Amino acid sequence: MRKIGIMTSGGDAPGMxxxxxxxxxxxxxxxxxxxxxxxxYLGMVNNDISPLASLDVAGIIYRGGTILRTARLDExxxxxxxxxxxxxxKEHGIDTVIVIGGDGSFKGAQALSKHGINCLGIPGTIDNDxxxxxxxxxxxxxVNTALSAINNIRDTxxxxxxxxxxxxxxxxxxxxxxxxxxAGGAEAAILPEKExxxxxxxxxxxxxxxxxxKSDIIILSEGVCKGEYLDKELRDRLGTDIKTxxxxxxxxxxxxxxxxxxxxxxxAYRAVQLALEGKTNRVIGIRDNKIIDMNIDDALAMxxxxxxxxxxxxxxxxx
Numbered sequence: 587m588r589k590i591g592i593m594t595s596g597g598d599a600p601g602m603x604x605x606x607x608x609x610x611x612x613x614x615x616x617x618x619x620x621x622x623x624x625x626x627y628l629g630m631v632n633n634d635i636s637p638l639a640s641l642d643v644a645g646i647i648y649r650g651g652t653i654l655r656t657a658r659l660d661e662x663x664x665x666x667x668x669x670x671x672x673x674x675x676k677e678h679g680i681d682t683v684i685v686i687g688g689d690g691s692f693k694g695a696q697a698l699s700k701h702g703i704n705c706l707g708i709p710g711t712i713d714n715d716x717x718x719x720x721x722x723x724x725x726x727x728x729v730n731t732a733l734s735a736i737n738n739i740r741d742t743x744x745x746x747x748x749x750x751x752x753x754x755x756x757x758x759x760x761x762x763x764x765x766x767x768x769a770g771g772a773e774a775a776i777l778p779e780k781e782x783x784x785x786x787x788x789x790x791x792x793x794x795x796x797x798x799x800k801s802d803i804i805i806l807s808e809g810v811c812k813g814e815y816l817d818k819e820l821r822d823r824l825g826t827d828i829k830t831x832x833x834x835x836x837x838x839x840x841x842x843x844x845x846x847x848x849x850x851x852x853x854a855y856r857a858v859q860l861a862l863e864g865k866t867n868r869v870i871g872i873r874d875n876k877i878i879d880m881n882i883d884d885a886l887a888m889x890x891x892x893x894x895x896x897x898x899x900x901x902x903x904x905x
Contacts, residue, residue, distance in 0.1 A: 589619045590861055591635065591675060591683040594652040595626035595691035598838055599710045599724025601846035602652040602686055607643040608854035609684055609708075614640055616858055621680055626687070627694050628657040630671040635678055647847060650727075650839040656687075662694050672701035682861045684854075686710040686723070689886060692869060696882045704866035707882060708853045712837060715759035717888035718880060719871025723853065726845040728755065728837040729765045735833055736770035736803060743801040743829070749791060749820070753806045753813035753832040762837070763807035764896055773802040773904050776816070778809040779892060784816070788823040808832075852877050 590613050594602050613620050622638040623630050646653055661667050675683065682704040685695040688711035695705035709716050712728035732754050743750045752772075756762045760777030767775035773794060774787060791802055806813055813830040821828055842850070849872065856870045856877045869885045871878050 587617065587619050588682070589621060589678065589680045590858075591621045591623045591678075591680045592638065592654065593623035593626055593630065593683060593685055594654045594656045594710065595685060595687035595694065596656060596658060597688065597711060598651050598656050599712050599722070600650045600727035600838070600840055600842035601723035601850045602710050603643075603646040603649045604842055604847045605686055605708055605710065605723060605850035605854050606652065606654060607647050608851040609857060610638050610643045611640055612855055612858045613861070616862060618858075618861070621678060622654055623683070625655045625657040626691070627659040627662040627667075627671060629655075630674060631659065631662070631667055633674045633677075635674065635680070648841050650841060652686075658690070662697070665697075668697050668701055672698060672703050675703055682706065682866075684708060684857050684861070688713070688722070689716060692882055692886060696867065696886070699867040699882075704861065704864065705882075706857045706860050706865065707869035707885075708857055709869065709871060712762065713756055713759045714761040715756075715890050716871070716885070717890040718869065718885040719878075720873050721845075721849060723846055723850055724838075724842070725761065726849075727840060727843045729762055729769065730843055731837050731840050732762060732766040732833055733770050735831070735836070736766060736772065736805070739831060740770070740801070740803055743803065747800045749802045749804070749824075749826065749828045751804045751806055751813045751816055751820075751828060751830040753808055753830065755833070755837050756807040757809035759890055759892075760807040760809070761892060763805045764892060764900055767805040768896070768900050768903060770803065770805070771903070772805045773799070774804045775900050775904070776804065776806045776810050777892075778807055780897075782810055784819045784823070788820055791820070791824060
């Protein structure tokens, strides 16, 4: 009987548990023995690997985080660690590993596949920063978590007639900020993909006030600057009270949305299909609502670009 390992790596994302559950049960039904690899590549190197049964994944579909835990291991870039991990897997008879994570996790899978382990990647990251797929696991939930907070903050800002800066996650990719700004009716979105012009932003806020707008919400992606910095710069220019809220890791946790749960199952199903075919060095994604898979090398070489249409929509709606 063939054996398959499942692991999560890098930052946790809502929907990882749903994906673990789906991959485990689909693999078991397909004739695999399933193994849990705990703490990502760290657990793989430390041989923290054990069998995973159907009952082990019961009752986790609605939970955020990952029951397999996750960790970062920079040393995995070194071949000696890759070889040790591959040998541990081979000792268990595991020839295929499903890696749920982001680009760093995929680079680890890319390296591991060169040491005789079939590796299949499922995109799990709230940033939605992988170019080859329209959506990653956790993005929809993270945006909805941010949106819920923005709605609550809007109530208070409107009551007091204030400006509010809401700092959301996204160091290199502004998709969370942009989607939250459009869905939350924000007056501005500050993104890593666009140069920050504080003077222009201050002018827009003055215009809003002069035309009767009672409050303003600014969504700031953490990769641009800290909320406190933007707060001070705007205070200096406007001479008005500004409130800053940093959402932080609240966006990483929480119950996954329907979209992330279904996406997790669809990704897992394709991954097991590829495992049955003996494929390796592949990543699963979604484009135009169709599940796709492609070579890891090609996927990682693609540059992430936010559709221009979304920029234009946000600029129009924020006026």
